[in-house]
Amino acid sequence: MDKAEIKKRLKEIQSLPTLPPIVSKLNEMVADEDITAVKLGKVIEKDQVLTSKLLKMVNSSFFGFPQRISTVSNAIVLLGFNVIKTLIVTSSIFEVMQASDVGLFEHSLGCATACGIIAKRRGIKNPEEVSTAGLIHDLGKIVLRSELPEEYEAIVKEAKEKGLYMREVEQERIGTGHGEIGGILARQWNLPERLVFPIEYHHKPEKAPDFKEIAAIVHFSDILIRAIGFGYGGDPWVPALDHGAWERIKLTKSQMREVIAELDEKLVELQDFTLEIKIEG
Amino acid sequence: MQRIPIKLAKADMVLAKDAITPEGQVLCGAGTKLTEELISRLRRQGVLVLSVKGHPVRMPGECSLAQKLKELDKRFSKVGNDPVLRALKHLIGEYWVIEEKGPEFLEKLKKEAKH
Secondary structure: OOHHHHHHHHHHHHHOOOOOOHHHHHHHHHHOOOOOHHHHHHHHHOOHHHHHHHHHHHOOOOOOOOOOOOOHHHHHHHHOHHHHHHHHHHHHHHHHHHHHOHHHHHHHHHHHHHHHHHHHHOOOOOHHHHHHHHHOOOHHHHHHHHHOHHHHHHHHHHHHHHOOOHHHHHHHHHOOOHHHHHHHHHHHOOOOHHHHHHHHOOOOHHHOOOOHHHHHHHHHHHHHHHHHOOOOOOOOOOOOOOHHHHHHHOOOHHHHHHHHHHHHHHHHHHHHHHHHHHHHO | OEEEEHHHOOOOOEEOOOEEOOOOOEEEOOOOEOOHHHHHHHHHOOOOEEEEOOOOOOOOOOOOHHHHHHHHHHHOOOOOOOHHHHHHHHHHHHHHHHHHHOHHHHHHHHHHHHO
16 A cells, blocks of 8 residues: 555545534534523433443543542533543544554553643643643544554564664655654544644644643653553553653652652552453443 | 561561551551451551562562672663662662562661671
8 A cells, every 4th residue: 555545545534433413512522602501401411321431531540539430421521522522523533442452542641641640740731631632632643553454563673673763664664753643633523723733743832833732741741651651552662752742841860759659649549440441341 | 577468467477667648647556456347447457569578579570689689780780880860760779679588688788888
């Protein structure tokens, strides 16, 4: 398959059954200025399966809310519509991922957790949005896996045999990387740019046209969670650090120690969450 | 000391730290010996994680400290020249040593390394 063909395939992804019909309805509703969280919540709550999945995600430890969130409208108020929408859009993808690639699922949850910790320390207004960006930063890998399974397998195999980063092999074989692919898809789904850019640029955060700080946090969280070795992101290597991004968000040694300890504590809780998923199947 | 999801707690394990709810309320203190009843009561109160003495549970895929440190080293092999990442690696390694063996052990290791 040549590169043009691959690009074409990726463009067609929109037609996949990954986007629940409820999303376009919600988008329409949000365009209406008089809409309230309660009204939106009511629409979502009609879908019981989606609701239970959603509440499970918002109550998991990577968002770290002390009190239990028991209704969708409550979740919308606390986390913002961007986060809820993203969780709905990606819920079926995560379902596929839980079944087919637990390692990548754990990597994503771990990265989300680290993003939340760093974003909160930096006093970012909606840290849950940064967590969500972390949660879906490897969207491109999931898409590659489901859309171009043979190509994906060949990439993983070559990366493993030659001891390379996955994205190096992606670049060489399909002329683009999982960051860009994730970006294309996130844009097609009309996710806001504050989520699209951090996904697209998580390996080169300083090149992001905007939201460089969020991109830097996702970039470093990816490094941190791989460094700790929680989950598996397709290859075992800690990615190179972008020092421009590090200047933006850098931590002193003692701050870093605190982040590591806090993350470790949360990862244990997260293990509880993933164990539960594994048990429930 | 080991932190475990409460699901994996068993009777006769001893708390190394206070058991606290996610809201930060202390329910029982370090040194308490767990019983089945106590565990289910803590669960009902929303406790998710317990710190227990020793290292009673092998988590799936978990390996020895020495093995963990070796793999940490390996994961960093492509970025070993980056000073920030090198520092990060050391901090993670130190954290694991302290968690499993205590701070005195780390001091001992550091002294040995100097000689």
